Amino acid sequence: MFSHKGRTKFKARIVQHSGNKLETKSISTEQYAKDIVASLAQYPEAKIVKVSKKQKKKNPTAPFITSSLQIESSRQLGFATDRTMRIAQSLYEGVELNHESVGLITYMRTDSVQLSSLAIDEIREYIGANFDGRYLPSKPNQYTSKSKNAQEAHEGIRPTSILRTPESVKRYLNADQFKLYELIWRRTLASQFSPALLDTTAIDLALGEAVFRANGVTVNFDGFMKVYQEIIEDVINEDEEARLPELAEGEMVPVDNLDITAHQTEPKPRYTEASLVKTLEELGIGRPSTYASIIATLKKREYVVMDKKRFMPTDIGAVVSQFLTNHLTKYVDFQFTAKLEDTLDDIAIGKQNKLPVLQQFWNELDALVQEKQGASREELTSEKLDENCPTCGKPLLSKIGKYGRFIGCSGYPECKYMRKVDRDGKSEEITPPEEVPGRLCPKDEGKLLIRSGKFGKFISCANYPKCKHIENIDTPETENAVTCPECNKGKVIAKKGRFGIFYSCNNYPECKTIFKYEPVATHCPECNYALMMTHTTKTKGTQHICPKCKHTLKVE
Incomplete structure (x- = not known):
């Protein structure tokens, strides 16, 4: 059931009908569900019969570290991890403010959530001056890193001064810089706010012989949520976080719609960049500085493609994964990666010597690689x-x-x-392939076949690869085509390629002359080349361009 109060919409699911309690699988057929909806369609309003509330405190989120910045930037701004790090780098290196280069944020490769005492004092002073006294806690909020391998050499990611509000620096930033700076500024400010006070609420609504239940939260005090809220992906039970209006027992609310939804067990959703970074962090794989490069490598090598902002494995990715899992099992085990990170930490603090560790790693890997050299394609x-x-x-x-x-x-x-x-x-x-009737290959008199390729159908010699003669399935018009200025035998015709239409000599492969734009039989007045290309743009209009010396000639 869908209903509303004021501008707040909410939904409720049926939990009881005709005095019988309904479990998840109680309504087993679609017809049973339709019969229930038909019996309730006559009622325009539902009555609130029970409101149960339980208060809970929601604490503010810690300042950004590298992984959480990448996650929230992906969720809230739609930025890829490498894009986020490029923008953060530019904010860290400095932006021209009133003829002076100023770094707007602290170092962005960190896994520490600590802030300096000076920064905390400035943030608390700003909250006290700009918000109601309830929003400032009696003492500063302190945070500890959840990662056991955290290297807390730097602060969390924060503005170098909370007094530089996003609006005050907006005119000095491009759109991406402003969006990311505002996100960092709001998160940092919220980290020193008071907790939000929420009521987890269960509301029972009577409609005819049925009882519906709406679960969600009502906000008693918004606290840090006044300036910052996280976005959560792939929520299993979204009703628990749904916002409900203030409702009282005995109150009537309108029935906007009665809907039937089939609940099916769905597979775990594929990773987004945000959820992948979060998982890498939880498993102890990589470091804050390597998450973006890990994802960039997966894309660059075409192990994955992005489909609706989710990673989809390619055939190449599946083969690589299968090979690594079957032949290099030890090195793709999550525990191996996490243990290696621990070992590297021990080396960094002087507990272990690096040379024995590297020697053992190399000996084992080299022996395994030699063993697998014979694996067939x-x-x-x-x-x-x-x-x-x-x-x-x-x-x-x-x-x-x-x-x-x-x-x-x-x-x-x-x-x-x-x-x-x-x-x-x-x-x-x-x-x-279908044979072309009544024709033979002009090169070796072999049969001509109609084949299907990456860019559609084409004609080629049956003796390929010995004979590489090919031609378009639709023979292009050559009568008025420009003669190729390089071989003086073929004609320059239009062809369709990977990046669209291009123009080349039909005497291919003997002549491999290619032109980007449509050729015209006009000699270049500068270098006397036998043809020029015609190209039209909004700013420059139609021009003739020489493919040799690049001389341009405006066409009136």
Whole structure:
């Protein structure tokens, strides 16, 4: 049931019907649910029959460390981790304020939540001067790091002066700098505020023969939430954090809608950048300074792609993961990484000598690498399926090729049966290339075949790779095309490539001349090159550009 009071909307779930208590799986069929909704549709209002409240205190969050800054920047601003660190670096290095370079934040690679006493005194003074006395606690809030490996050589991430409010420096910052500075400023200020006082509330609403329950919180005193609130991803029970309006027993509220929702067990959501950083921190993998580079490496090597801001593993990523898990098990174990971090900490404080540690690590790794040198590519990139080839009866294999995953026969090359596999895992049989009737390859008189490639269909010689003759499926108009100025044999025609339309000689591969823009049969007045390219922009209009000397000629 959906309802509201004033501008605050809330929802409630059914917990009782016709005197019977309803558990999670009590309504087992859709028809039963529809019958309940039909019986309650006649009631325009629900009555508040019970309000249960329990007060709890919500403490302010600690000042930012590197990981929490990356997490909150991703959640609240939508910034990637490397983008966050670049912006933070620029704020730390300094911004021109009134002809003077001023560092606006403290060092941004830290796992300490401590603030200096001078900073705390300034923050408390600012709160006392700008907010009601209730928002300033009687003594400063103190925080301790949750990480056992925390290296507290620096303060938490904070403004160098809380008196530099975001609005006062906004005109000196670009949009990204302002957003991140404001986030850091609000978090730092909130860390010295009083706790918020919340009532965890359960409200029972009677509607006909049914009782609905709404769970959530009402705010008695907003405390630190006046200036800062965290955003939580992938909340399992979002009703517990829902905001409820002030309601009293006996009060009537309108029924906006009665809705049926099927509750199904869902798999754990894929990582976002924020949740991955949080998990790395919890498992003790990496350091504040390495989280952004870890994520950047995953993307750069195409082990993952981002889909709706969540990491999706690629086929390459799956192969690498499988190889590491099967062959280098020790080195991808979470405990190994955490223990190695502890060992490095011991070396840093002088408890252990680095050379014996490095020697032992190298000897074990080198021996393992030598042992795995013989692992075949076939073993790594293919997986046997419980299915036989419909053509020859041999087992089928799931393989990874240049353009992704496909299913092929283990009898290749004698049997060329194949099926392509899309991102959803659905497969479709690859039909053999169609022969072009009445034509032979102009290079070696072999058969011409219509093939499907990365950019669509094309015609090529059946004797590939010995003969590399290819041509467009739709033969381009060459009668009015410009003659290639390099080979003086072919014509310059439009082609479709990875980055869009480009122009090249149709005498490829003998001639590999390429032009970025459409060529015109006009000699360059500067260097006398046989053609120029035509290009139109909003600012400069239509121009002829020489591909050799870059001389431009405005076209009226």
